[in-house]
Amino acid sequence: xxxxxxxxxxxxxxxxxxxxxxxxxxxxxxxxxxxxxxxxxxxxxxxxxxxxxxxxxxxxxxxxxxxxxxxxxxxxxxxxxxxxxxxxxxxxxxxxxxxxxxxxxxxxxxxxxxxxxxxxxxxxxxxxxxxxxxxxxxxxxxxxxxxxxxxxxxxxxxxxxxxxxxxxxxxxxxxxxxxxxxxx
Numbered sequence: 082x083x084x085x086x087x088x089x090x091x092x093x094x095x096x097x098x099x100x101x102x103x104x105x106x107x108x109x110x111x112x113x114x115x116x117x118x119x120x121x122x123x124x125x126x127x128x129x130x131x132x133x134x135x136x137x138x139x140x141x142x143x144x145x146x147x148x149x150x151x152x153x154x155x156x157x158x159x160x161x162x163x164x165x166x167x168x169x170x171x172x173x174x175x176x177x178x179x180x181x182x183x184x185x186x187x188x189x190x191x192x193x194x195x196x197x198x199x200x201x202x203x204x205x206x207x208x209x210x211x212x213x214x215x216x217x218x219x220x221x222x223x224x225x226x227x228x229x230x231x232x233x234x235x236x237x238x239x240x241x242x243x244x245x246x247x248x249x250x251x252x253x254x255x256x257x258x259x260x261x262x263x264x265x
Contacts, residue, residue: 091168095175095185102179115184120229121174122192127230129170133163134221141166146220 104111133142141162159167171192175185216223222238223231231237 091172095172095180099172099175100179102181104181104184111181111184114178114181115187118174118178118184118188119191119227121177122171122188123226124230125170125173126167127225127234129166130224131234131236133166134224138166 104114130142132138141160144160145158145163147158216238219238222236224236225231228237
């Protein structure tokens with residue numbers, strides 16, 4: 082319920098306060114802006130998530146870490162304070178770059194898919210399920226969404242599987258283990 086309320090309030094803030102831009106129909110230009118938006122959002126998430134693991138903000142984030150084995154349900158298991166902070170950092174790039182309604186809708190779909198995937202046994206977007214699982218079991222490292230900023234700032238957990246194009250990928254064995262562990 083809090084997640085839906087957060088999304089509704091964020092949508093109102095964006096639609097009424099953020100600058101709307103019209104980038105036209107140039108596919109390459111729109112793709113470039115979309116990718117820049119993804120990188121900016123991931124950077125904001127990385128910094129916020131890293132700060133949540135510092136002593137002064139750790140208490141706000143502890144509710145999310147009540148589960149060491151992450152699932153898509155854990156993605157939304159946050160304190161009210163964390164929802165507020167995450168909402169602010171989610172909409173910050175929109176205020177910086179402006180929004181095109183088509184890109185905003187696309188980012189909403191992609192962003193939610195990334196969030197659910199990162200907390201599940203699935204690996205769709207070049208990220209293995211162990212990437213965020215290691216974060217939940219070790220409570221440090223692997224703070225970003227894609228792993229890019231973790232590589233840049235040297236916070237990537239060294240035991241993260243490193244296969245695939247640039248990011249780790251999950252295995253069928255891992256998915257099977259996570260599914261069966263839920264039924265034990």
